[in-house]
Amino acid sequence: EVHLVESGGVVVQPGGSLRLACAASGFSFADYTMHWVRQAPGRRLEWVSLITWDGARTEYRHSVRGRFTISRDNSKNSLYLQLNSLRIEDTALYYCAKGDNQYGFDYWGQGTLVTVSS
Amino acid sequence: DIVLTQTPLSLSVTPGQPASISCKSSQSLLHSDGETYLYWYLQKPGQSPLLLMYEVSNRFSGVPDRFSGSGSGTDFTLRISRVEAEDVGIYYCMQSLYLPYTFGQGTKLEIK
Numbered sequence: 001e002v003h004l005v006e007s008g009g010v011v012v013q014p015g016g017s018l019r020l021a022c023a024a025s026g027f028s029f030a031d032y033t034m035h036w037v038r039q040a041p042g043r044r045l046e047w048v049s050l051i052t053w054d055g056a057r058t059e060y061r062h063s064v065r066g067r068f069t070i071s072r073d074n075s076k077n078s079l080y081l082q083l084n085s086l087r088i089e090d091t092a093l094y095y096c097a098k099g100d101n102q103y104g105f106d107y108w109g110q111g112t113l114v115t116v117s118s
Numbered sequence: 119d120i121v122l123t124q125t126p127l128s129l130s131v132t133p134g135q136p137a138s139i140s141c142k143s144s145q146s147l148l149h150s151d152g153e154t155y156l157y158w159y160l161q162k163p164g165q166s167p168l169l170l171m172y173e174v175s176n177r178f179s180g181v182p183d184r185f186s187g188s189g190s191g192t193d194f195t196l197r198i199s200r201v202e203a204e205d206v207g208i209y210y211c212m213q214s215l216y217l218p219y220t221f222g223q224g225t226k227l228e229i230k
Contacts, residue, residue, distance in 0.1 A: 035219075044210065044221050044222065044223045044224055045159075045161075045167065045210055045212070045221040045224075046221070047218050047219040047220065047221070059217055059218075061218040062218070095166055095167075102172060102173065103157075103169060103172045103178065104155070104157040104169065104172055104212060104214050105157075105159075105167075105169065105212075106169050106172075106178065107169075108166040108167050108168075109166060110165075110166055111166055
């Protein structure tokens with residue numbers, strides 16, 4: 001059974017930094033593209049970033065490019081998101097999601113809450 | 119960015135009755151490989167999203183056959199033939215043809 005467990009969400013001041021982690025199990029982690037998706041309170045889901053199976057390609061939405069960095073450690077079945085220069089509008093529940101060429105995002109974690117507030 | 123517009127934004131349905139949700143894309147989601155990269159998700163209250171349909175009309179593993187998807191190009195529909203209490207939540211369409219991947223604004227389904 002696929003399990004994705006996010007961690008690292010905290011309350012942080014504007015301009016601050018934090019790192020999110022996602023621990024994966026139940027599938028061959030090293031074979032799949034992984035994604036981060038966020039959901040601000042009362043807002044629609046918003047794709048944030050992806051990283052291919054080997055880490056060779058990363059993509060970001062425009063509003064986080066240059067501030068967020070996605071990475072992975074296939075030896076630890078773990079996905080990460082480094083968030084720098086945080087803004088109020090980055091406040092959201094951050095989900096990691098398993099990617100699949102056919103299924104889109106077929107499994108999601110339970111999310112970790114990032115709150116940017118002074 | 120590709121804009122996905124869902125209608126209605128909310129609907130209240132009597133158990134056993136059908137329901138239908140529309141998702142319209144600002145551009146065609148048909149890829150040159152012949153596939154259409156449009157998906158449907160259900161986010162039940164307090165839970166993370168669950169995949170219902172992939173590539174327009176294919177039910178994901180474990181999804182009841184009362185759910186069906188149809189459409190092509192820019193216009194897509196999710197139908198529930200007979201709504202059950204467990205179907206409550208917010209339904210989202212999503213496209214993965216163009217970066218950034220985008221979601222519709224969601225349709226909230228309630229039971230009467």
